[in-house]
Structures are given as C-alpha cells and as structure tokens.
Amino acid sequence: MELTLINGRPGGHVSVQDRGFQYGDGLFETLAVVKGTPLLWERHVQRLFRGAQRLRIAAPAEALLRREAQTLCADADRAVLKIILTRGISERGYAVPVNAMPTRVLSLMPWPDYPAHHRTQGVSVQFCTTKISRQPALAGLKHLNRLEQVLARAELKPECSEGLMLDEQAHVIEGTMSNIFAVVGGKLATPDLSHSGVAGIMRDIVCERAAALALDCQVKTLTREDILTADEIFLSNSLIGIWPARRVESKEYPLGQLTLRMQEAIRDAHGAG
Amino acid sequence: MELTLINGRPGGHVSVQDRGFQYGDGLFETLAVVKGTPLLWERHVQRLFRGAQRLRIAAPAEALLRREAQTLCADADRAVLKIILTRGISERGYAVPVNAMPTRVLSLMPWPDYPAHHRTQGVSVQFCTTKISRQPALAGLKHLNRLEQVLARAELKPECSEGLMLDEQAHVIEGTMSNIFAVVGGKLATPDLSHSGVAGIMRDIVCERAAALALDCQVKTLTREDILTADEIFLSNSLIGIWPARRVESKEYPLGQLTLRMQEAIRDAHGAG
Numbered sequence: 001m002e003l004t005l006i007n008g009r010p011g012g013h014v015s016v017q018d019r020g021f022q023y024g025d026g027l028f029e030t031l032a033v034v035k036g037t038p039l040l041w042e043r044h045v046q047r048l049f050r051g052a053q054r055l056r057i058a059a060p061a062e063a064l065l066r067r068e069a070q071t072l073c074a075d076a077d078r079a080v081l082k083i084i085l086t087r088g089i090s091e092r093g094y095a096v097p098v099n100a101m102p103t104r105v106l107s108l109m110p111w112p113d114y115p116a117h118h119r120t121q122g123v124s125v126q127f128c129t130t131k132i133s134r135q136p137a138l139a140g141l142k143h144l145n146r147l148e149q150v151l152a153r154a155e156l157k158p159e160c161s162e163g164l165m166l167d168e169q170a171h172v173i174e175g176t177m178s179n180i181f182a183v184v185g186g187k188l189a190t191p192d193l194s195h196s197g198v199a200g201i202m203r204d205i206v207c208e209r210a211a212a213l214a215l216d217c218q219v220k221t222l223t224r225e226d227i228l229t230a231d232e233i234f235l236s237n238s239l240i241g242i243w244p245a246r247r248v249e250s251k252e253y254p255l256g257q258l259t260l261r262m263q264e265a266i267r268d269a270h271g272a273g
Numbered sequence: 274m275e276l277t278l279i280n281g282r283p284g285g286h287v288s289v290q291d292r293g294f295q296y297g298d299g300l301f302e303t304l305a306v307v308k309g310t311p312l313l314w315e316r317h318v319q320r321l322f323r324g325a326q327r328l329r330i331a332a333p334a335e336a337l338l339r340r341e342a343q344t345l346c347a348d349a350d351r352a353v354l355k356i357i358l359t360r361g362i363s364e365r366g367y368a369v370p371v372n373a374m375p376t377r378v379l380s381l382m383p384w385p386d387y388p389a390h391h392r393t394q395g396v397s398v399q400f401c402t403t404k405i406s407r408q409p410a411l412a413g414l415k416h417l418n419r420l421e422q423v424l425a426r427a428e429l430k431p432e433c434s435e436g437l438m439l440d441e442q443a444h445v446i447e448g449t450m451s452n453i454f455a456v457v458g459g460k461l462a463t464p465d466l467s468h469s470g471v472a473g474i475m476r477d478i479v480c481e482r483a484a485a486l487a488l489d490c491q492v493k494t495l496t497r498e499d500i501l502t503a504d505e506i507f508l509s510n511s512l513i514g515i516w517p518a519r520r521v522e523s524k525e526y527p528l529g530q531l532t533l534r535m536q537e538a539i540r541d542a543h544g545a546g
Contacts, residue, residue, distance in 0.1 A: 013286035016378050023419035024297030092382050094426035105289050109365050133406035145418035146296035153367035
C-alpha cells in the first residue's frame with residue numbers, strides 16, 4: 001500500500017526544482033485514517049491553511065484536497081495520510097517566484113507498527129542533546145525543515161520510544177514527533193510553543209477535552225526539573241493518541257489516573273484503536 | 274540550459290519519499306562554472322563531505338562526483354553547478370534507515386543575471402526582521418533547511434540586493450545568500466558562525482587572502498551598531514565574489530580601498546568575471 005497523488009495525478013516523483021526539495025519550503029500534515037476516513041480532517045486542513053498563510057503559499061481548495069484524500073483513503077482500513085504542500089517549482093535562489101504554482105502531494109502510507117503496550121503500559125523517554133531552535137517566524141508550523149528532529153531522533157537509545165527536545169533557554173518544548181503534557185497536583189500543563197515546536201492537533205484536542213472535564217490545562221514554560229518532578233507525563237500526536245511516559249531518564253512515573261482519563265477522553269479522535 | 278544527473282543518470286525528478294523532500298535532510302553546494310570548470314572544486318567537495326560527516330550521511334566518492342560534474346560542465350562557458358546530497362529514500366518517520374542510500378543531484382543552471390555594477394559600484398542592503406535561529410548542531414553547514422532564508426529574502430525592498438540576518442541575541446550573522454565583512458580601522462572582521470550561518474567558501478578565501486596580504490581578519494561577534502559604524506562593508510559568496518555594500522539602511526559607505534583590494538585579491542576565485 002503506497003499510493004500518491006501529485007497535484008491530483010498518480011505518481012511518485014517531484015521535480016528537483018521543487019522548493020520543497022531545494023529548501024524545505026513547504027508544510028505537511030499527518031492524519032490517521034480509519035475505515036476509509038481521515039480523522040480530524042477539518043482541523044488538519046485548517047492548520048495547513050494557517051501555515052500556508054503564514055508562509056504565503058497559495059493553498060488549494062479544501063474541496064479539492066478532500067476529494068483527493070477520499071480517493072486515496074476509500075479502501076484503507078487503518079493507514080496514514082500524509083499531505084505535503086510546497087511553494088512549487090522555481091529557478092535557483094531564495095526569491096519567491098511571482099506566480100508560484102504550489103505542489104501538493106497526498107500519500108497513503110502504512111499504519112506504523114507501534115506496539116499496543118506503548119499506549120496501554122507506556123513508554124520510556126529520554127532528553128535529547130540536540131536542541132530545538134527558537135524561531136518565532138516558524139513556531140507552531142508543521143513545516144518541512146525538520147533536520148533538528150532527524151538529529152534528535154538519531155540520539156534515541158534502543159529502550160526509548162521518544163526523545164524530548166529543549167531550547168537554548170533550557171525550556172522543554174516537545175518530543176521529536178509528539179507534544180508533551182505534565183500532570184502536577186491534578187492539573188495539566190503543556191509547553192508554550194510561541195518560539196519553537198509544532199502546535200499538534202492532538203495537543204489541541206487534549207486541551208479542549210480537559211477543559212470539557214473541568215480539568216485545568218495550562219500552556220506554560222516547563223523545565224527539565226518540572227518534567228522530572230511531575231506526577232504524570234504523557235505524549236500526544238494524531239497517530240499515537242496518548243502514550244503515558246513511565247520513565248524519563250531515570251525517573252519513573254505511575255500509570256497515572258489523569259493520563260488514563262485523558263486517553264479515554266480522546267478515544268474517538270486518533271487512529272490507535 | 275538545464276541539465277541534471279540524479280545518482281549519475283539524466284533526469285529531473287526525485288522520489289516524494291526522498292528525505293530531502295520530506296525533511297530537508299541533506300546538504301547542498303553552489304559552484305561557479307567558468308569555461309567548463311567548476312571553480313574551487315576541492316573546497317566545495319570538502320565542505321560537502323564535512324557536512325555529510327556531521328549529519329552522518331554517506332558521501333559519494335570524490336572521483337565519482339568529479340566525473341559527473343565534468344560531464345555536466347564540459348560545454349558551459351559560464352554557469353552554476355548545484356550539488357545536492359540527501360540521506361535518500363526512507364519510510365515515513367524521522368528515524369534514519371540503517372542502510373540509507375544517499376541521493377546525489379548535480380544540476381547545471383544558468384549564470385544569474387546580477388548587474389555588473391553590483392560588483393563594480395556596490396549594492397544597497399537592509400536588515401531583515403526574520404531572525405536566523407541559533408542551532409550549533411547545524412551551524413556552518415549548507416543544509417537544505419532554508420525556510421528562514423526564504424522568509425528573509427521575501428522581505429527585501431526593491432532597491433536592496435541583499436538582506437542581513439541577525440540572531441535572537443542581536444548578533445549580525447550573514448546575508449540571506451552571502452557572508453558579510455566589515456572594515457574598521459584598516460582591519461577586516463566577519464561574524465562568528467559557531468551558532469548560526471553558512472561557513473562560505475568565499476568567506477574562507479577572503480580570510481586567507483587577507484592574511485596573505487598581512488591584513489588582519491577577525492572572526493568575532495558583530496552587532497547592528499558595528500555594521501552601521503564600519504568604514505566599509507562587503508558581501509561575499511562563490512558566485513558574486515565580493516559586492517561592496519554602499520548603503521545599509523540609511524547609512525552610506527564609500528567604495529572603500531580595502532574592499533577594492535580584496536576584490537582584486539580574489540579575482541581568480543569566483544565566476545563574476
């Protein structure tokens with residue numbers, strides 16, 4: 001199973017002149033697909049469009065994207081839909097061409113083979129030495145400049161399923177592929193992403209569902225110490241839903257009540273079953 | 274004139290699964306080609322190899338790259354050779370595949386149509402509001418994560434030929450496509466690039482040729498104030514050689530003696546004629 005539409009046509013290749021390849025000049029989204037349906041479609045598309053607006057990339061019509069996604073996903077029981085939107089082809093040089101024609105790539109990919117116990121029993125996590133850079137102009141965006149995450153991911157010890165990235169000011173920002181939540185005294189907290197990081201769709205869902213349960217969820221600065229003294233830690237993204245962290249470095253955490261409650265609260269919103 | 278070799282074969286497209294496209298997981302070099310010869314070949318290849326070592330991307334043999342470059346450049350009187358090296362194709366996810374087969378793309382591109390007076394009379398320059406992020410793990414490398422430069426370049430006023438980027442600590446780092454030198458009291462200075470920026474080949478040449486002329490060239494922290502109070506300012510890269518800056522924001526500079534002397538000293542090393 002590997003199906004790709006490039007600007008609506010089946011294919012697997014893009015021009016070497018595409019600015020996605022030349023400069024990482026674009027954005028992406030990763031959606032869980034369950035029984036033919038990409039989950040949280042509206043939210044993912046809205047984030048893509050907000051990103052495109054910030055980067056001044058012309059966004060395709062939502063109806064067009066939806067039709068292409070439906071074509072790809074119709075027969076998929078459980079899969080991943082990845083959408084890439086780049087500024088398109090240009091001549092050499094950073095200057096944005098006046099009439100750039102964006103490139104959109106929709107790919108249906110296999111569901112990742114994460115063990116089920118990552119979600120039910122939790123995972124071990126480490127701090128990465130690779131820092132995440134502070135860049136307000138790109139913060140929040142799911143853009144194609146991901147070398148930092150590649151380097152951080154390469155640091156992971158075999159027993160760790162995720163690595164946490166800190167910025168130069170020693171603030172914990174996120175995991176290489178997930179957002180992080182800490183539980184302290186019955187309250188949730190997740191890092192402020194105004195200088196770095198990807199504002200995850202599942203992070204939004206967790207915050208909203210927590211509010212609906214009258215649980216306090218603060219967006220704030222979190223340090224390594226905050227993580228290591230928290231009562232519970234969990235990770236979120238659109239594919240994994242929520243993974244409890246049972247260990248960060250040498251600190252162990254219980255399979256906490258609030259983590260389990262939030263897992264239950266987002267049960268409908270992710271692909272992890 | 275647009276010739277491309279992908280892993281040695283003529284072509285113009287790469288897989289959408291290439292990590293260059295997915296994550297900007299790769300490096301590039303831009304060489305001036307004059308009368309069939311890529312200038313400063315050894316230096317560019319050595320920088321590419323050092324970058325590959327830092328990112329742990331397997332580098333191709335130098336002889337292979339050289340043969341391919343010769344094939345492309347043989348008939349070019351004046352052109353640009355761009356080399357891209359990516360980590361190659363992988364499945365979705367940041368994890369580096371164990372046996373990644375790097376992708377190398379060599380493209381011969383048209384010589385840019387910069388007016389000759391940019392070099393002889395100089396250019397106007399502005400400060401960009403887009404910051405360059407601090408990231409020691411990537412500093413110095415000519416990597417494919419270039420969204421900051423794209424955003425900064427898009428800020429340029431029509432009368433400006435280059436924009437200067439500062440980091441979060443208000444240090445001037447470089448132009449969007451060039452390195453910067455300041456002349457103060459008969460001495461050269463260029464920004465320290467240990468936290469941000471591309472360590473330009475022409476920047477190295479300028480420093481070396483200055484030393485050969487017994488001219489002091491310091492690598493140091495430079496602020497906006499240092500730029501605006503300098504006697505002379507110039508920009509360098511492998512294609513332009515040296516462009517005198519005659520104006521930065523509202524500050525004007527003469528066509529300085531040291532800039533002219535350095536232009537003369539590097540005359541053989543760039544493609545600008």
